[in-house]
Amino acid sequence: MPETRQLRPANTGIRPIPAGGAIEAHWHDRNQIVYAGRGVLSVTTDAGSWIVPGTRAIWVPAGTLHEHRAYGETALHTVGLEENPLGLDAPSALVVSPLLRELLLTYTSDEEADADERRRLHLVLLDQLRRSPQRPTYLPTPRDARLAAVCDLLRDNPADPRTLTELGREVGASERNLSRLCRTDLGMTFPQWRTQLRLHQALRLLATGESVTRVAHQCGWASTSAFIDTFRAAFGHTPGARRA
Numbered sequence: 257m258p259e260t261r262q263l264r265p266a267n268t269g270i271r272p273i274p275a276g277g278a279i280e281a282h283w284h285d286r287n288q289i290v291y292a293g294r295g296v297l298s299v300t301t302d303a304g305s306w307i308v309p310g311t312r313a314i315w316v317p318a319g320t321l322h323e324h325r326a327y328g329e330t331a332l333h334t335v336g337l338e339e340n341p342l343g344l345d346a347p348s349a350l351v352v353s354p355l356l357r358e359l360l361l362t363y364t365s366d367e368e369a370d371a372d373e374r375r376r377l378h379l380v381l382l383d384q385l386r387r388s389p390q391r392p393t394y395l396p397t398p399r400d401a402r403l404a405a406v407c408d409l410l411r412d413n414p415a416d417p418r419t420l421t422e423l424g425r426e427v428g429a430s431e432r433n434l435s436r437l438c439r440t441d442l443g444m445t446f447p448q449w450r451t452q453l454r455l456h457q458a459l460r461l462l463a464t465g466e467s468v469t470r471v472a473h474q475c476g477w478a479s480t481s482a483f484i485d486t487f488r489a490a491f492g493h494t495p496g497a498r499r500a
Contacts, residue, residue, distance in 0.1 A: 262321065266336030270364050273297075273326035275464070281323040287337040289385070290314040291352065291360050295330030296463040298456075299323075299347065304396035306349050307456045311491050312393055313360065315348045322347070328463030333364040341382045349393040351492070356384045393490070395452045396442045402429040403437040410450060414457045415476035420446045450476075455490055458483070468495045 266284035270293070273279070290299055291313040298307040299314045301322045306314050316322055317340070324332065342348070352360070359381045369377070398404045405427040410416055416423075421431040438446045454475040461471045472483035487495045 266318070266334070268335050268364055269333075271332040271334070273324070273330045273332050275326060275328050275330070277326045277330070279324040279332075281321055283319055283321045284316070284336070285318055287318050287340055288316045289335040289337065289350075289360070290316055290324070291333040291335075291357075291364075292326075293331040293333050293357075293361055295326055295328040296459045297330055297332060298325045298327070300325070301347060302397070303346075304394055305456070306347060306393050306395070307459050308349055308393055309459055309491055310357070311352050311493060312391065313350045313352050313356075313388075315342055315344055315350055317345050317347065320347060327460045328465075333360050335360065335364060335381070337382075339382060341385045342388075347394075348390045350385070350388040351391055353384070353388070356381075356388060359384055391490075393452075393455070395449070395456055396444070398437070398441045400437050400441050402427055403434060403441055406434060407449070407453075410453055414450075414454045415474060417476065451486065455487065458487065458495065462495055471495065 262282045264282045264284060266286035266288040273295070275295070290297065292308060292310060294310075296307065296309055298305055299316065299322055301320060308314055326332070342350075359377065363377050363381055398407050406420070406423045406429070409423060409426065419431075420434050424431050424434050435446060438444065438449060442449050444452075454477070458471050458475045461474060462468070466474070468484070469480045472480045475483070477483035477486070484494050
């Protein structure tokens with residue numbers, strides 16, 4: 257269990273975070289929904305990281321040690337919950353529908369609402385959270401030193417085009433062993449992990465104002481259209497729509 261000094265209340269409200277700003281590692285004794293009404297936000301735990309645009313929110317269960325970082329000027333909306341409407345005991349990315357977005361924005365900002373109105377909003381919010389599907393924006397952190405070395409190479413340069421066999425030669429591991437470690441350590445294949453890494457980097461760059469074409473090139477896609485197709489499949493909209 258995290259140290260007591262890292263305990264923070266799971267508040268409901270809005271907090272602006274400047275571009276590049278961070279909230280140090282902490283935990284809550286209640287569940288929390290984390291949402292970026294503006295900008296792009298990452299949530300990192302010992303097990304890995306989530307990075308989310310405005311069409312996703314992060315479920316952070318009570319007792320989870322985590323930290324935040326903002327990419328672009330970010331408005332952090334948080335909802336503290338005694339309930340666990342999702343029945344989840346691990347962090348997860350949730351799809352934010354237009355209705356759920358408006359509920360999150362209203363519930364975290366309308367301090368003038370009376371108790372009955374807040375109670376009604378709370379019940380509708382819980383209902384919409386139960387309906388919200390989960391989507392994989394998670395980038396797990398490897399435990400094995402050989403696989404971690406490969407992942408570090410790609411974090412330094414997401415556009416690195418080398419195959420797993422070629423990367424394995426650099427760290428002294430076979431493609432077969434690394435493929436097995438991807439399944440056991442990361443819970444996904446190597447191409448899936450690399451795509452997630454590139455999407456994470458793309459969200460960060462888009463938040464700083466980089467063009468879609470430049471982001472596609474810097475993150476390793478063969479063409480802008482291939483990047484747009486992958487981004488749309490992951491987040492439900494184009495990278496250009498996210499910037500707008």
